[in-house]
Amino acid sequence: AQSVTQPDIHITVSEGASLELRCNYSYGATPYLFWYVQSPGQGLQLLLKYFSGDTLVQGIKGFEAEFKRSQSSFNLRKPSVHWSDAAEYFCAVGVPDDTDKLIFGTGTRLQVFP
Amino acid sequence: EPEVTQTPSHQVTQMGQEVILRCVPISNHLYFYWYRQILGQKVEFLVSFYNNEISEKSEIFDDQFSVERPDGSNFTLKIRSTKLEDSAMYFCASSAATGTHYEQYFGPGTRLTVT
Numbered sequence: 001a002q003s004v005t006q007p008d009i010h011i012t013v014s015e016g017a018s019l020e021l022r023c024n025y026s027y028g029a030t031p032y033l034f035w036y037v038q039s040p041g042q043g044l045q046l047l048l049k050y051f052s053g054d055t056l057v058q059g060i061k062g063f064e065a066e067f068k069r070s071q072s073s074f075n076l077r078k079p080s081v082h083w084s085d086a087a088e089y090f091c092a093v094g095v096p097d098d099t100d101k102l103i104f105g106t107g108t109r110l111q112v113f114p
Numbered sequence: 115e116p117e118v119t120q121t122p123s124h125q126v127t128q129m130g131q132e133v134i135l136r137c138v139p140i141s142n143h144l145y146f147y148w149y150r151q152i153l154g155q156k157v158e159f160l161v162s163f164y165n166n167e168i169s170e171k172s173e174i175f176d177d178q179f180s181v182e183r184p185d186g187s188n189f190t191l192k193i194r195s196t197k198l199e200d201s202a203m204y205f206c207a208s209s210a211a212t213g214t215h216y217e218q219y220f221g222p223g224t225r226l227t228v229t
Contacts, residue, residue, distance in 0.1 A: 042222050043220040
């Protein structure tokens with residue numbers, strides 16, 4: 001069965017520092033890959049997605065993610081974090097042409113210090 | 115920008131009571147979903163709904179759960195007799211088409227607390 005692992009439950013960074021949030025998935029082929037962000041009181045907002053092609057994808061708010069097939073990973077990065085990036089980040093996978101459901105990881109809570 | 119809305123934001127109920135969680139999907143979307151997240155655990159798929167019927171459901175979605183689109187705008191999740199383990203954040207989502215390559219837009223969630 002497909003699964004998603006986000007190894008880091010909580011990450012704290014200083015404003016202006018770089019950020020990498022880890023995501024690993026388990027699936028026999030290449031799934032669709034997503035990163036969502038949830039700010040307090042808000043819904044899950046899609047940051048970026050990967051379906052095929054260029055393995056480095058750009059998203060909103062200055063985020064990017066890189067798909068590495070050999071590592072079954074889809075890590076999220078940002079070169080310089082802003083205080084407003086403090087939120088919960090969820091990695092998710094979708095199974096192509098098989099189902100509508102997204103399979104989520106447990107999330108990583110990002111705290112940003114000034 | 116259109117958004118998915120959910121009411122209430124927080125619902126407290128006693129074990130055994132029925133609850134209805136409400137969602138207003140984006141107006142031109144046709145596919146609707148419920149997910150839930152028990153505190154500290156993964157966001158889990160519950161059910162997808164299209165054309166007034168369930169298109170897919172997970173093993174969590176047992177006979178205690180039902181979904182309905184009672185009018186042209188609302189999409190509801192009913193839990194018939196709540197249990198303590200139903201305490202979770204419930205997210206509604208909608209999409210313009212089927213297949214996970216179409217973006218699912220999520221609401222802010224309803225936190226359900228069963229006492």
